[in-house]
Amino acid sequence: MNIVGLAFRSLVRNPFRTILTMLGIVIGTASVILLVSLGMGARHLVLDSINNLGPNLLVVIPGSVTDSGAQVGGGTDTSLTLDDARAIREGCPSVLEVSAALRTAGQVLSGNANWSTVILGTESTYLAVRNWELSRGAFFTHKDVVSMNRVAILGRMVARHLFGYTDPVGRWIQINHSPFRVIGILSPKGQSPMGMDQDDMVVIPITTLQTQIMGVTYVGVILANALSTGRVHEASREISRLLRIRHHIAKDGRPDFSVHPMSDITQTANRMSLILTILLVAIASISLIVGGIGIMNIMLVSVRERTREIGIRMAIGARPVDIVTQFVVESSVLSLVGGLTGVLLGTGGILLLREAVGWPAPFPVAFMSGTLLFSGFLGILFGLYPAIVASRLDPMVALRYE
Amino acid sequence: MDGAAGQGVEVVLERVSRRFQVGGEAFLALAEVSLSVPAGVHWSLVGPSGSGKSTLLYMMGLLEKPSSGEVWLDGRRTDTMGTAERASIRNRCIGFVFQNFQLIPRTTSLENVEMPLLYRKVPARERREKARSILSQVGLSGRENHYPSQLSGGQQQRVAIARALVTEPGLVLADEPTGNLDSASSKDILELLEQLRKEHHFTLVLVTHDPSVASRAALQIRMRDGRIEGMGS
Numbered sequence: 185m186n187i188v189g190l191a192f193r194s195l196v197r198n199p200f201r202t203i204l205t206m207l208g209i210v211i212g213t214a215s216v217i218l219l220v221s222l223g224m225g226a227r228h229l230v231l232d233s234i235n236n237l238g239p240n241l242l243v244v245i246p247g248s249v250t251d252s253g254a255q256v257g258g259g260t261d262t263s264l265t266l267d268d269a270r271a272i273r274e275g276c277p278s279v280l281e282v283s284a285a286l287r288t289a290g291q292v293l294s295g296n297a298n299w300s301t302v303i304l305g306t307e308s309t310y311l312a313v314r315n316w317e318l319s320r321g322a323f324f325t326h327k328d329v330v331s332m333n334r335v336a337i338l339g340r341m342v343a344r345h346l347f348g349y350t351d352p353v354g355r356w357i358q359i360n361h362s363p364f365r366v367i368g369i370l371s372p373k374g375q376s377p378m379g380m381d382q383d384d385m386v387v388i389p390i391t392t393l394q395t396q397i398m399g400v401t402y403v404g405v406i407l408a409n410a411l412s413t414g415r416v417h418e419a420s421r422e423i424s425r426l427l428r429i430r431h432h433i434a435k436d437g438r439p440d441f442s443v444h445p446m447s448d449i450t451q452t453a454n455r456m457s458l459i460l461t462i463l464l465v466a467i468a469s470i471s472l473i474v475g476g477i478g479i480m481n482i483m484l485v486s487v488r489e490r491t492r493e494i495g496i497r498m499a500i501g502a503r504p505v506d507i508v509t510q511f512v513v514e515s516s517v518l519s520l521v522g523g524l525t526g527v528l529l530g531t532g533g534i535l536l537l538r539e540a541v542g543w544p545a546p547f548p549v550a551f552m553s554g555t556l557l558f559s560g561f562l563g564i565l566f567g568l569y570p571a572i573v574a575s576r577l578d579p580m581v582a583l584r585y586e
Numbered sequence: 587m588d589g590a591a592g593q594g595v596e597v598v599l600e601r602v603s604r605r606f607q608v609g610g611e612a613f614l615a616l617a618e619v620s621l622s623v624p625a626g627v628h629w630s631l632v633g634p635s636g637s638g639k640s641t642l643l644y645m646m647g648l649l650e651k652p653s654s655g656e657v658w659l660d661g662r663r664t665d666t667m668g669t670a671e672r673a674s675i676r677n678r679c680i681g682f683v684f685q686n687f688q689l690i691p692r693t694t695s696l697e698n699v700e701m702p703l704l705y706r707k708v709p710a711r712e713r714r715e716k717a718r719s720i721l722s723q724v725g726l727s728g729r730e731n732h733y734p735s736q737l738s739g740g741q742q743q744r745v746a747i748a749r750a751l752v753t754e755p756g757l758v759l760a761d762e763p764t765g766n767l768d769s770a771s772s773k774d775i776l777e778l779l780e781q782l783r784k785e786h787h788f789t790l791v792l793v794t795h796d797p798s799v800a801s802r803a804a805l806q807i808r809m810r811d812g813r814i815e816g817m818g819s
Contacts (some may be wrong), residue, residue: 197692501753506672
C-alpha cells in the first residue's frame with residue numbers, strides 16, 4: 185500500500201460519489217478537446233475552400249475602402265469595365281491572366297424543366313484564372329465573347345436539374361427567354377468561401393450577359409492571377425497604379441476600387457477562425473474549472489468525514505506535509521482519471537464527427553496531453569485547500585470527533 | 587533519541603499547566619504538574635474523570651501542548667518544537683493505545699499496523715514483514731487481512747497494540763486500554779502489555795480508573811483536579 189494506492193482505495197470506497205465528482209472534469213475535458221478539434225476542422229475547411237481558388241489569385245472589386253477599412257458599396261459599384269480588365273492584362277507584367285466577371289439571377293428552362301440559378305458572365309480565361317476544369321465539352325472562346333454568342337456552360341447541379349443524367353452538351357436551353365446552346369459542363373467544385381454553391385450556376389460570355397440580359401456596361405469583379413505566389417503583392421501594386429491612372433484618381437484621392445490578394449483573405453480567415461477556436465476553448469475551460477470546484481467541495485466533505493482517521497494518522501506520526509500529500513494525491517487522481525476519461529470521450533466524439541458528419545476533425549494530440557496536464561493541475565489546485573484544512577486539525581480534537 | 591528503542595524513554599514534566607477555553611470559561615486541566623518518569627518502568631495514572639490524567643498522558647505523548655511549563659523526552663525539550671518535529675518524535679519513540687482502539691475502518695489489520703512505518707519511509711517489503719511479525723506476537727496470525735469490523739473488541743485492541751509497537755517505541759501510552767472490553771479480554775490485554783513490556787523494555791504509562799488495573803503497575807500516580815495527589819506502589 186503506497187500513497188497513490190491509498191488514494192485509489194478511498195476513491196473506490198465511494199464509487200457513486202467519485203463518479204459524480206469526476207463528471208465535471210470529464211465533461212470539461214471532453215468538450216475542450218471536441219471544440220478544439222471542431223475549430224481546427226473549420227479552419228481547415230475555410231482555408232481549403234479559399235485555397236482552391238488558387239493562392240495566386242487577386243480580386244479587384246469596385247467601390248472604395250474607407251480609412252477604417254470598411255468597404256463602401258463593395259461589389260455593387262459600377263466603376264470597373266471590360267476595358268479595365270484588358271488594360272490589366274496588357275499593362276501589368278506580374279499578372280499572368282485576367283478574367284472579368286458579372287453575375288445576376290436568372291431563370292433557366294429546358295423543355296418542361298425550370299430552374300432558377302445564378303448566371304455568371306465572364307471571359308474565356310475564366311477557367312485558367314479560377315484553376316477550374318470542365319467535366320464535359322468545351323469552354324467558350326475569346327471569339328464567342330467578342331461576338332456575344334449565346335453559348336452556355338452548366339454547373340453540375342443545373343445540368344442535373346434540367347437534363348437528369350442525359351448529356352446536355354449540344355442541347356438548347358432558355359435563359360430569361362433567350363435561347364442558348366450548351367457547350368460544356370463544369371466539374372463539381374462545391375461551396376465557395378462565401379458559402380455559395382458553385383455548382384449551381386450557368387456560365388455565359390460576359391458581353392452576352394451585359395448587352396442581352398442585363399443591359400449594362402460595367403463588370404462586377406476582375407479576377408487576376410499573379411505569375412507566382414511571390415509576386416502577388418507586386419501584381420496588386422501594379423493593378424492599383426494602373427487603375428488609379430485609368431480612373432483619374434488624384435495622388436491622395438480615394439480609389440473607387442480595391443484589390444484583395446487571396447493570400448490576405450486567407451490570413452484574415454485564418455485569424456478569424458483562430459479567434460473563434462480560442463473563444464470556444466475559453467468557454468469550455470470554464471466548465472473544466474467548475475469541475476475543479478466540484479472536486480474541492482467533495483474533498484472538503486471527505487476531510488470532515490475522515491476527521492478521526494486524520495487524528496489517528498497524526499497520532500502515529502503523520503506530519504502535516506504527509507496529510508497534505510495524501511489529500512492532494514487523492515484529488516489529483518480524481519481529476520486525472522476524470523481528465524483521461526474526458527480525453528477518451530472527446531476522442532470518441534471526434535471519431536463520430538469524422539464518420540457520421542464527415543467533418544475533417546483532426547486529433548489534437550499535443551492539445552489533448554495539455555488538457556490532461558491541466559486537469560491534473562486543477563486537481564492539485566483545488567485539492568490543496570481541503571488538504572491544508574486537514575493538516576491543520578488539532579490531533580486531540582480530531583481523535584475525539586464523532 | 588532513536589537509540590531509545592528497546593531501552594525505554596524517560597519523561598520529565600516541569601511545572602506543566604494546560605488551560606482549556608470552554609464556552610468562554612477558562613478551565614485548568616493541569617495545574618503546574620512536575621513529574622519525572624524514569625525509563626523502562628510501568629506506571630499507572632489513576633483518578634476520577636476530569637482529574638486531568640488523560641491530558642497528562644497526551645502531554646507526554648506530544649499530542650497536547652502545555653499552556654506553560656516544559657516537557658522533556660530523553661533530555662530533549664519538546665514543547666517548543668514545531669508540529670512536524672513533534673510528529674516525527676511520536677512516530678519514532680511513542681506508541682499509543684486508545685480506549686476505543688482508533689483503528690482506521692475499511693483497512694485491514696496488516697495495513698493498520700504497517701501505517702506508522704509508512705510515515706517513516708520504510709520499504710514496502712520490510713513494512714509487511716515487521717507488521718506480520720508483531721501481529722503474530724500479539725496472537726493475531728492469520729487475521730492479517732481482516733477488517734476491524736470483522737474482529738472482536740479484544741482482537742481490535744491487539745491490532746492497536748501491534749500498531750503501537752511496530753516502530754519499537756521507547757514509550758507506550760495507554761488511555762483506558764480495557765475500558766471498552768469485558769473482564770476476560772481486559773485481563774488478556776493487560777497481560778499482553780506486561781509481557782511485551784518485559785520483552786521490549788519500553789516505558790509504559792497506563793491511564794485507568796480501575797484500582798485493580800492500576801495495581802499491576804510498579805508505580806501509581808493519583809490525580810485530582812489537575813494536580814498530582816500522591817504516588818505509591
